[in-house]
Amino acid sequence: MTDVFDIAVVGAGPAGGNAALAAARNGLRVVLLDEQPQAGGQVWRAKSAAILKAPKTIETLAGDVLRRAIASSDVTHLHGARVWQISREGDNWQCHILRDGKSEPVQATSLILAPGAREYVQPVQGWTTPGVIGLAGATALFKQNLIVPGQRTVVSGTGPLVFYVASEIRRLGGEVAGIVTPNTRRDWLQALPVMLGKPKLLMRGAVWMVDLMLARVPIYWGHTVTEVLGTTQVSGVQVSKLDADWTPKMQVTTLQADSLCLGHGLIPQIEAAQMLGVGITHDPASGGWVPNAQDDGSTNIGNLYLCGDGTGIRGADAAAVQGRVTGMRAASDLGSDTDQDMRAAHNEWRRAAGFGMAMTALSIPRAGMARWTTAETIVCRCEGIIKQSVLGEVATGAATTNAVKSGVRAGMGPCGGKYCQTAVAALIADHKGTDVSNIAPPTPRPPLRPVPLGALAGSFDYDDLPIPKPAPL
Amino acid sequence: MTYDIAIIGGGIMGCSTALRVVAGGMKAIVLDQGDLGQGASGVNAGTLSLQIKRVKLMPYALKGHHLWEEMGAAVGFAKTGGYTLAFNDREAELLKERQTMKAEAGAPIEFVSNNRLRAAEPGLTQKVVAASYCAEDGYANSSLTGQYYRGCLQDAGIEYREQNAVTAIKKLKAGIFEIATPQGVVYAKRLLLAAGAWLKPLAALLDVNLPVNARINTVSVTERMPPLMSSVIGHATGLLTMKQKANGTVLIGGGWQGRGTPQEGRGEVDVASVRPNLALAQYALPALGDARVLRSWTGFEANVPDFYPLAGALPNVPDAYVLGCVRGGYTIGPYIGQLMGNFILGREPEMPLFDPGRTFQEDTI
Ligand SMILES: Cc1cc2nc3c(=O)[nH]c(=O)nc-3n(C[C@H](O)[C@H](O)[C@H](O)COP(=O)(O)OP(=O)(O)OC[C@H]3O[C@@H](n4cnc5c(N)ncnc54)[C@H](O)[C@@H]3O)c2cc1C
Numbered sequence: 001m002t003d004v005f006d007i008a009v010v011g012a013g014p015a016g017g018n019a020a021l022a023a024a025r026n027g028l029r030v031v032l033l034d035e036q037p038q039a040g041g042q043v044w045r046a047k048s049a050a051i052l053k054a055p056k057t058i059e060t061l062a063g064d065v066l067r068r069a070i071a072s073s074d075v076t077h078l079h080g081a082r083v084w085q086i087s088r089e090g091d092n093w094q095c096h097i098l099r100d101g102k103s104e105p106v107q108a109t110s111l112i113l114a115p116g117a118r119e120y121v122q123p124v125q126g127w128t129t130p131g132v133i134g135l136a137g138a139t140a141l142f143k144q145n146l147i148v149p150g151q152r153t154v155v156s157g158t159g160p161l162v163f164y165v166a167s168e169i170r171r172l173g174g175e176v177a178g179i180v181t182p183n184t185r186r187d188w189l190q191a192l193p194v195m196l197g198k199p200k201l202l203m204r205g206a207v208w209m210v211d212l213m214l215a216r217v218p219i220y221w222g223h224t225v226t227e228v229l230g231t232t233q234v235s236g237v238q239v240s241k242l243d244a245d246w247t248p249k250m251q252v253t254t255l256q257a258d259s260l261c262l263g264h265g266l267i268p269q270i271e272a273a274q275m276l277g278v279g280i281t282h283d284p285a286s287g288g289w290v291p292n293a294q295d296d297g298s299t300n301i302g303n304l305y306l307c308g309d310g311t312g313i314r315g316a317d318a319a320a321v322q323g324r325v326t327g328m329r330a331a332s333d334l335g336s337d338t339d340q341d342m343r344a345a346h347n348e349w350r351r352a353a354g355f356g357m358a359m360t361a362l363s364i365p366r367a368g369m370a371r372w373t374t375a376e377t378i379v380c381r382c383e384g385i386i387k388q389s390v391l392g393e394v395a396t397g398a399a400t401t402n403a404v405k406s407g408v409r410a411g412m413g414p415c416g417g418k419y420c421q422t423a424v425a426a427l428i429a430d431h432k433g434t435d436v437s438n439i440a441p442p443t444p445r446p447p448l449r450p451v452p453l454g455a456l457a458g459s460f461d462y463d464d465l466p467i468p469k470p471a472p473l
Numbered sequence: 474m475t476y477d478i479a480i481i482g483g484g485i486m487g488c489s490t491a492l493r494v495v496a497g498g499m500k501a502i503v504l505d506q507g508d509l510g511q512g513a514s515g516v517n518a519g520t521l522s523l524q525i526k527r528v529k530l531m532p533y534a535l536k537g538h539h540l541w542e543e544m545g546a547a548v549g550f551a552k553t554g555g556y557t558l559a560f561n562d563r564e565a566e567l568l569k570e571r572q573t574m575k576a577e578a579g580a581p582i583e584f585v586s587n588n589r590l591r592a593a594e595p596g597l598t599q600k601v602v603a604a605s606y607c608a609e610d611g612y613a614n615s616s617l618t619g620q621y622y623r624g625c626l627q628d629a630g631i632e633y634r635e636q637n638a639v640t641a642i643k644k645l646k647a648g649i650f651e652i653a654t655p656q657g658v659v660y661a662k663r664l665l666l667a668a669g670a671w672l673k674p675l676a677a678l679l680d681v682n683l684p685v686n687a688r689i690n691t692v693s694v695t696e697r698m699p700p701l702m703s704s705v706i707g708h709a710t711g712l713l714t715m716k717q718k719a720n721g722t723v724l725i726g727g728g729w730q731g732r733g734t735p736q737e738g739r740g741e742v743d744v745a746s747v748r749p750n751l752a753l754a755q756y757a758l759p760a761l762g763d764a765r766v767l768r769s770w771t772g773f774e775a776n777v778p779d780f781y782p783l784a785g786a787l788p789n790v791p792d793a794y795v796l797g798c799v800r801g802g803y804t805i806g807p808y809i810g811q812l813m814g815n816f817i818l819g820r821e822p823e824m825p826l827f828d829p830g831r832t833f834q835e836d837t838i
Contacts, residue, residue, distance in 0.1 A: 085744055096744050103748070275741075397623045399635060403508045406515055407620040414696055414767055445768040446742050453695060454762030457752035462560060462600075465749045465756075470710040471728065471800075472780045473528055473571060 005031045005076070007330055008095050008108035010083050010272065013041020014316045015308025015323035016114030017066045019297075020075045022327025023112075026336040030075045031106055033097055035082040035449070039067050041116055042136065043316045045143040058204070059143065062316070078106070084447035086111070086272060093303070098451050103458060110303040110330050113273055114323060117266035117287065117309040120422055122365070124372045126228030127262060128381050135161045135263030139168070148174035150259025154237050156180035156225045157263040158363040160205065165261050166217060167208035176217045177257040180239050182246050182264075183362050184222040194358040197351065224248065225262065226372060234260055247368030265363025266313045267422065271444035273299070273306055282437035284364045285357060286312030288422060289441055295346065297326030298333075305330050314356030321349040365422075370430055379427070380420040382413020390424055394431045401425055401442040414450055417442050476502045478817065479652055479661035481639050481675060484514035485806035486796045486813075487667035488622035493814025495631050502659060503626060504652070506638035510619030512669045516772035517803045518692050518726030519549075519615040520714045522705055523580035524557045524572060524607050526801045529781070531578035532824060533805045540807040541613050548621050549614025553716070555705035556590060557605045558597070558757060564709040565603035571709075572605040582607045596701050596758050603709075610705050612716050612724075615803060642678045648792065663817065664793040670735040670773030672783070672797050679790050683783065684833055685798060687773040689731040689740045691747050695764035697721030706757060713753045723764060725754045731771035740771035776800065778833040784813055788830035795829050 009020040012034035020032040032039070038046035044063030056064070070077050081097040088094070093111040096103055119136040121127065133141075133149055135157050141147045142165075152175045155166040166176045195202045212219065220239055226248050227238040236256045240248040266287055270280055273291035278299050280289045290312045297305035307326035308319035325345045328338040373379070375388040385408055393407045401417070401424055404410050410424050411417025417424075425439040432438075447456075478494055480487045483505035491501050503509070521541055526534040541550050557572065559565040569584070576582040585606045590597065626633050634656060641653040642664070652659040668675040670687040698721050705716045713727040729750040733740035747769050755761045775798045777783060782800075787793040796813045799805050812822040 085742065087741070087744060094744075105744075393620070396620075397627065398508075398620065400508055402511060403619055406511065406616040406618075409616075412616075412694075412768075414765070416768065443739055443770075445770045447766060447769070450696065450765040450767050452762065453751050453755060453764045453766050456748055456766060457755045457762065458748065460749070460752045460756075462756055465752055467710055467712055467749070467753075468730075470567065470712070471525070471527075473574065 004092055005029045005106070005108040006334055007031070007110045007112060008033060008093060008106055009112045009114060010095065011041065011114035011116055011308065011310070012036065012039035012077065012079070013114060013116050013308060013319065014044060014066070015116070015319035015326070016041070016112065017070060018320045018323030019112045019114060019307055019327035019330070021069055021073055022324045023331045024073050024075045026328060026331035026338055028331050028334060028336060031108060032070065032075050032077045033081045033083050033095060033106065034079055037079050039063070039070050039077060039079070042140065045140060047144060082449055082451070084449060084451045086276060098455055101455050103451070103455055110305065110334060112297065112305045112307065112326055112330055113310060114306070114308040115269040115272055115310040117268055117313055118418060119263045120265050120267050121262050121419070122264045122369050122372055123377050123379055123423055124224070124226055124228065125374050125377045126230070128378050129228050129230055129234050130232065131230065131234030131259045132228055133259070133261055135165050135261050136266070138165050138261045142168045142172060146172055148172045149261055150257070151175060152177050152257045153259040153261060154178050154180060154225065154255050154257045155261045156237070157261070158182055158265055159359055160362070161263060163205065163208045163212065167211050170211060170215060176212070176215070177255045178218045178220060178239070179212070180220045180223050180225050182222065182224050182242055187362055191358040191362065194355050198355050201355070223252065224372060225260065226251065228260060229254070234258055242368065245368040246366040247371050264365070265360065266309060268310050268312060270310065272448055273310070274444050275446065276304060277301055278304070278306070280440070283312065285361060287360055295322070295325070295349065296329040296342070297322065298329060303333070313360045314353040315359060318349060318352035318356045321345060321352050325349055365426070370426055379423050380410040380413065382415050383409045385410045387427065390427050391431070394428050399428065399432065401428065401439060404428065405442045411442055416445065474660070475649060476500050476659065476661040478663040478665060479504060479650065479659055480665045480667055481652070482512070482667035482669055482671070483509035483622070483633060483635070484512045484667060484669050485510070485618060485622070485803060486669070486799070486810055487665065488626065489807045489810025490665055490667065490796060490813045490817070491631055492625055492629055493811045494817050495629050497814065497818040499818070501631055502661070503631065503633040504637045504639055504654060504659065505633070505635050506671070508619055508635050509623050509633060510621070513772045513774050514618045514803060514806065515615055516692065516770055517615045517690070518714055518724055519612045519803065520705060520716070520726065521612055521804050522555050522607065522610040522707060522714065523575065524555060524582060524605060524610060524707055525711050525714065526575065526580070526804065527780070528574050528578045530801060530805060531575060531580055533808055534801060535579055536808040537805045538609055541804070544613070544621070544807070548617050550611065551613070551719070552609070552611035553704045554606060554608045555610030555707060556585070556594060557707040557709060558601050559603040559709040560600055560756070561602055568603050568605055568709040580607060581609055594702055594704060594706070596760055597706070598757055598759060612705055614718070639675065639678070644790070662792060665813070665817065666787060666793065666795040667797060669797055670775040672775055672795065674736065676787065676795065679787070679793060681787055681789060683795070683829065684777050685775050686777070687735050687775050688728065689733060689771050690726065690774050691729045691731045691742055691750060691769060691771050692724065692726040693747060693751060693766050693769040694725070695723045695761070696767050698723060698764050701758060701760055708753060708757070713750070713757060715754050715758070723761065725751060727753070733771065735773045740773060742769045742771055774802070778835050782809065782827040783829040784809055784826040785816065785828045786830070
């Protein structure tokens, strides 16, 4: 693809999809890049063809609207396109995508990054046992394939997702052994005023709760899973009561189950923005480290915009509006007269973001989480590194996440540290007696996602390899 | 408190010199703008290969190899032997000429038949035209540089400060250096500049102009793979080095150039150069095509126009020294640091140093 688009959008979720639509509506030539087979992102994920007849959820419907809008727009949607590196080439951005097993460049004048979020799972003893999956991972199973995680599942974690996952498991015919959430009823009462402004979502939550109550699913408020039992497969979990800073107080019960869904909020995916030189700030209310961007998506780097959960966890509705605002902003910066009132959209975004913020607040980590792990608990699951190894490295002087990564390989595996760095940073901060906001994540490196070497190398003729002159003798 | 010497730069050059001067009785402090061993010394490919060393530096490299062997498991040392490959006649000629000279300079390098190569490394391509072998070759794990030297400095009771960039240096009347850092001022009677690719701006603080440039070398690593090779594999031009670590990951380097400058940060991988680098690796070892690349990164390797080290007294500033720009500096670092330390202690070095005050001529091959 050698022609230059006006705008490339990375990520086809609510934010990126709407950014692409808004920019295209305002006359720009837009290419939308996403590695999934269809638009929708994590939350508005499309169902696989095998289960198309299944009843539609709110998310599938929202996703269908987006997918239809993209299909009937002028947006060039390259699906199955994994963006593995982005660089600046002269006046343009170049996104290197892996598609059909080949790497190719896509060029654009402006770039909108909407990479969304990933799930944070706070390690507990046994969390890598087969049968444990992330809460967000579970929702992907439901949405795409209508599969439940097991016969009898414990659902544990923070925020609204535990209730959604538990009721979906029941709806799809699974059994929920219990819901274990560090949040208390009081935490939820604090979120209530904002929720009242979103009656539809509140109703939906009420439906889940009524269903769970009728089914007499036990809900452990202010509790956490402190240990996963079983060696080759989950056989149960131990549940402990938490105090106000989420330090486990005492073990209260063991729940028998063959599976566990576990998750503690979402983390913005900031690596691409960081690699392009955008600064980052620690903001627990937004999900941790966030790139520095304006509400309208603009950054201190020309022609680079960010939107959606990748800039702070505000949820799907806010992401969709922010995507629209960002698409318009990028279009107007390239000289288009925008068709919608930016200010009205901005206010709409504020309302939606307020709700998302209240939900994110339920997942803000608390100090006591450091005590959900033991010395033996695996912290970096790719490399199988236990907490004690990390602590040993920190105690002998490694003071940054980069130093811990170099010393014990925490973060050198396939995930590139995306999943362990929050826990590693917390251990360093704890040892130094400082706040996690002083412990930056490790330097991100390309590829943004692993890529087969052969695909990067491409087909080549040996004689055409541009071998420079050899080093001095 | 006035130190006998302040060492600016906690890479392999700074740390190894610190250990020697302190063993000789001096009180030293090491200052680094980041973490110890996170510059070139912590991100390099870790190849310990005599076959890619400059002829004139061979005696230093041989000494360096022995020191790495002594450091052993703590630095992930492995002596695997290494093959250097030529894929066409032109490269075969280059290989012959270069490795013969290196063998004459003392490296135990021999030329090997295709049969022997295949028996040792069955995964390599059949397209090899000529190959050389050196039993001394191997690798160490550069990621462990920081951890290793941090431990050594602690054991030797040497003070070090990380996240501590030197921003100004003044020579006071009494002949003492006043070194400004964000964590306060440090006083020292002597100074060693060991700031790697950052030497030029550092020396400029003392009004000395060192003609230091930086190359931006790229390295890539794959996920863990089943055994694919057991020795270090190189290319006649030096533009490929690769090895499979004990954990199964394959590290691919060769000095392909990324983008950026030391002042701007950690540098950026250039797709246009990393792709041929990986293609060359796959050409040499076809099964690599299936390995997923997990990370590519860059590091800054300093050099001066003649590509020989800066090792000796800093011109025009009494009691100030400089050590850096050593080609193959990871291999040679532990040894040249000892030489430098002895020089600073006023002892006769075992081998000659490289006067930083020399006139530089552009190097020709
Ligand atoms: C990618 C790459 C691959 C390589 N591969 C190999 C190989 O396979 N084999 C081999 O033998 N050699 C290799 N080399 C070369 C080798 O890594 C270097 O020669 C060697 O590490 C240089 O060590 P150094 O201590 O001079 O520099 P560095 O390790 O860069 O140390 C300099 C230190 O100075 C600090 N500093 C700079 N300015 C200041 C300041 N103002 N105040 C305080 N601190 C400061 C920096 O933070 C840094 O830690 C490679 C180099 C690179 C970059």
